[in-house]
Structures are given as structure tokens and as C-alpha cells.
Amino acid sequence: MLFYNFFDYKYDIEGFESDLFSAPHIVFIVAVYIFAFVFSYLLRNARRDRIAAALKILSIVMVLHEISKISWESYYDITSGRGFNKVGLLPLYTCSMFIYTLLAAAWGRGRVKEYSLSFITTIGLLYGAIGVVYCNGLNYYPFFTFGAFYSLFFHSTMFVTGVFLLVSGYKELEWKDALRAMVPILLLALLAIPADYIMRCDYMLIYSGDGVPLYEDIAARLAEHGLRPLYTLLMLTTHIPLACVVTGAYKLIRRALHCEPLPTSERRLS
Numbered sequence: 001m002l003f004y005n006f007f008d009y010k011y012d013i014e015g016f017e018s019d020l021f022s023a024p025h026i027v028f029i030v031a032v033y034i035f036a037f038v039f040s041y042l043l044r045n046a047r048r049d050r051i052a053a054a055l056k057i058l059s060i061v062m063v064l065h066e067i068s069k070i071s072w073e074s075y076y077d078i079t080s081g082r083g084f085n086k087v088g089l090l091p092l093y094t095c096s097m098f099i100y101t102l103l104a105a106a107w108g109r110g111r112v113k114e115y116s117l118s119f120i121t122t123i124g125l126l127y128g129a130i131g132v133v134y135c136n137g138l139n140y141y142p143f144f145t146f147g148a149f150y151s152l153f154f155h156s157t158m159f160v161t162g163v164f165l166l167v168s169g170y171k172e173l174e175w176k177d178a179l180r181a182m183v184p185i186l187l188l189a190l191l192a193i194p195a196d197y198i199m200r201c202d203y204m205l206i207y208s209g210d211g212v213p214l215y216e217d218i219a220a221r222l223a224e225h226g227l228r229p230l231y232t233l234l235m236l237t238t239h240i241p242l243a244c245v246v247t248g249a250y251k252l253i254r255r256a257l258h259c260e261p262l263p264t265s266e267r268r269l270s
């Protein structure tokens with residue numbers, strides 16, 4: 001029988017294989033998907049100023065959540081003699097962009113706010129939905145541990161936030177949002193690319209596509225011919241059609257339901 005404590009680190013949990021698609025995980029997936037749409041529907045007429053205030057609170061929560069995770073893992077890495085995990089622990093993953101864009105959407109204005117909302121409601125929503133289902137952290141941590149909780153909570157928040165912003169009409173997607181969402185991604189890539197090529201890590205999965213079956217093979221083959229930068233470009237541009245898929249689904253669902261979000265002036269003031 002496997003014994004562990006909530007805050008045990010992955011290298012200290014002996015005999016663990018994976019909790020991915022375990023019974024608790026499957027129940028969690030169903031619960032999050034149901035919650036995302038029910039919660040968003042019930043609060044669909046929320047005032048914009050209240051949504052804006054909620055985003056500010058959530059942005060702070062997510063920053064603290066990330067700091068706690070980095071501090072927690074770093075404590076175990078450093079005290080066990082492994083040192084700071086600079087090739088895997090820095091917040092330079094595509095999903096990490098949710099933290100930055102949430103801050104910009106909550107506290108910023110103009111294009112900064114608009115482009116951030118474009119990311120949150122397209123790539124952020126999609127990656128959050130995928131992350132809830134295929135939670136890689138469950139390959140390293142049992143379901144009832146902090147390591148698993150961090151990943152599940154983070155991706156669930158990405159998904160629920162994106163769905164809510166669309167259902168409430170706080171953000172209305174247009175085809176141009178697929179390109180707008182690329183701006184935050186490319187800004188993060190300015191940091192991730194040097195880190196990947198200098199330290200040979202895989203932030204944003206743009207160096208070796210580690211863990212992504214199709215892209216992992218493509219990256220390996222291109223690297224054999226000295227064309228790794230071509231893979232990096234391919235991986236980055238892949239976000240455009242993915243954002244288009246979310247935008248297309250959003251438009252189809254709205255058309256099928258024959259619904260339009262209420263104009264700001266008609267929102268309930270209660």
C-alpha cells in the first residue's frame with residue numbers, strides 16, 4: 001500500500017506510478033466541466049465592474065499560488081542537494097502565460113487588456129480544458145497531494161475563467177482574436193527561446209516537444225538535420241489554428257443557441 005503525506009515531494013514518494021485517469025481524477029474532470037458551464041450560466045448577467053473586481057482578486061491569488069509552488073519545489077530541490085531547478089521550474093510555459101495575462105486583463109487598459117483577454121478566452125481556455133483532462137502532474141504525484149492540487153487547480157482556473165468571460169459577454173471573440181492571442185505568446189517566447197537553447201530545456205514545448213507525441217517526433221527529426229529552429233517556429237504558429245478552433249466553436253454555439261450577450265447598459269445592477 002502506498003503511503004505519503006499531502007506535501008510529500010515526488011522524489012520521496014516510493015512505489016507511485018500514476019494517478020492519471022484514476023477514479024478521483026475522472027470524477028474531478030466531470031465536476032470541473034459541469035461547474036464551468038453551470039457557474040458561468042448562473043452568473044452570465046453579472047455586472048462588468050464586479051467581473052473586473054473578481055479578476056483583480058483572482059490575479060493576485062494566481063500569483064501567490066505560483067510563488068507557493070516554486071518555493072515549495074525549490075525547498076525540496078535545494079535541501080536535497082539537487083539545486084534550483086532552472087530548466088523546469090521557471091514560469092515560462094505557455095500555461096504560465098495565464099498568470100501574466102490575467103494580471104494585464106485585471107489591471108491593464110486598452111490593447112494590453114484586450115490582447116490579454118484574447119489569450120485567456122482562446123489558448124488559455126483550451127489549454128486549461130486539456131490540462132484538466134491530461135494533467136501531467138498526476139504522473140508524478142498522487143491525486144491527494146499538493147503537487148497534484150497545484151496543477152489541477154491551475155488548469156481548472158484557466159478553463160473556468162475563459163468560459164465565464166465568454167458566457168458573461170465580458171469578452172466577445174472575433175476571428176482577429178486568434179492573432180491577438182499570439183502577442184502574449186510571442187512575448188513569452190522572447191524569454192523561453194534563449195532559455196531553451198542555452199540550457200537545453202523545453203519551456204513552452206518549443207525546443208523538443210517533450211511529452212507531445214507528434215511534435216516530439218517532428219522536433220527530433222528536424223534536430224537531426226540541424227533544423228530545430230524550424231520546429232520552434234512550427235510550434236509557435238500552431239497556436240493560431242488552435243485559437244481559431246476555440247473562436248469557431250464559440251461562434252457556432254452562440255448561433256445554435258440564438259443568444260447574444262446583453263449590452264453593458266442593459267446588465268442588471270443588482
